[in-house]
Amino acid sequence: METKIALVTGGNKGIGFEVCRELGKIGFKTILTARDEKRGLTAINKLKAEKIDCEFVLLDTSDLKSIENAFSIISANYPKLDVLINNAAVSLYKSSDILDASIENITETIYTNSLGPLFIVKIFSPLLKSGSRVINVSSGAGSICNGIGSYSPVYSTSKTFLNAITCQLSFSLKGKNIPVNSVDPGWVRTDMGGMAASRSVEKGAETIVWLASEAPIDLTGKFLRDKKEIHW
Numbered sequence: 001m002e003t004k005i006a007l008v009t010g011g012n013k014g015i016g017f018e019v020c021r022e023l024g025k026i027g028f029k030t031i032l033t034a035r036d037e038k039r040g041l042t043a044i045n046k047l048k049a050e051k052i053d054c055e056f057v058l059l060d061t062s063d064l065k066s067i068e069n070a071f072s073i074i075s076a077n078y079p080k081l082d083v084l085i086n087n088a089a090v091s092l093y094k095s096s097d098i099l100d101a102s103i104e105n106i107t108e109t110i111y112t113n114s115l116g117p118l119f120i121v122k123i124f125s126p127l128l129k130s131g132s133r134v135i136n137v138s139s140g141a142g143s144i145c146n147g148i149g150s151y152s153p154v155y156s157t158s159k160t161f162l163n164a165i166t167c168q169l170s171f172s173l174k175g176k177n178i179p180v181n182s183v184d185p186g187w188v189r190t191d192m193g194g195m196a197a198s199r200s201v202e203k204g205a206e207t208i209v210w211l212a213s214e215a216p217i218d219l220t221g222k223f224l225r226d227k228k229e230i231h232w
């Protein structure tokens with residue numbers, strides 16, 4: 001059997017790092033991408049010490065040139081990506097009123113969390129072929145029906161935008177047999193979630209890894225938590 005290839009953004013720590021580890025354990029080769037070379041290579045060394053098959057490529061999701069450079073490097077070596085996981089995100093402004101957030105803060109958040117994932121799928125689309133899977137790591141905070149409130153309004157908006165992108169990409173890629181889904185990993189103990197969070201990184205990675213491997217290939221255009229559909 002050919003080794004399956006997965007690309008993960010923001011793979012140097014937190015949920016992204018755990019996803020790389022879990023995918024490695026089930027036989028994937030992971031292209032671990034990160035915006036900082038030193039942090040990315042440190043993560044690669046940790047995974048290699050655990051005999052996980054992985055390689056590092058620099059990719060800053062807020063920088064179009066960086067996405068294009070990553071595509072040049074990866075497409076020169078791989079004809080297909082079996083899995084593309086948009087995991088990287090920032091949560092910079094946590095106060096309760098979106099109108100108090102700075103323009104810089106809003107711009108960086110939307111570029112990193114929403115436009116970056118869309119540009120990545122667009123630029124990497126020549127490597128997405130029948131059976132490839134795209135997973136956007138979203139958040140319950142992006143849910144219009146449950147999440148709109150005082151929690152981190154710019155971050156929440158970026159995840160609502162990401163969910164809309166998931167729907168559009170799912171529609172666009174359905175005919176090519178490429179599912180695209182959003183995942184809410186739950187509240188996870190990472191630098192972003194904080195140590196008081198209720199979930200381990202293993203639990204946070206679980207649905208993402210399931211969508212990357214075992215989930216039905218016709219499951220697309222959904223928002224999922226714990227392998228079950230949730231409301232947008």
Ligand SMILES: NC(=O)c1ccc[n+]([C@@H]2O[C@H](COP(=O)([O-])OP(=O)(O)OC[C@H]3O[C@@H](n4cnc5c(N)ncnc54)[C@H](OP(=O)(O)O)[C@@H]3O)[C@@H](O)[C@H]2O)c1
Binds near residue numbers: 010063186
């Ligand atoms: N933790 C939670 O409770 C929770 C809940 C719901 C959803 N999520 C989502 O789960 C995903 C992973 O979050 P996490 O909890 O693992 O957070 P984390 O520990 O803060 O990790 C975030 C990752 O994203 C990377 N990143 C940030 N900006 C980037 C950029 N411009 N280009 C490339 N990489 C960038 C970070 O890199 P650096 O190390 O260089 O900063 C880091 O690797 C995110 O999409 C987040 O929104 C998390």
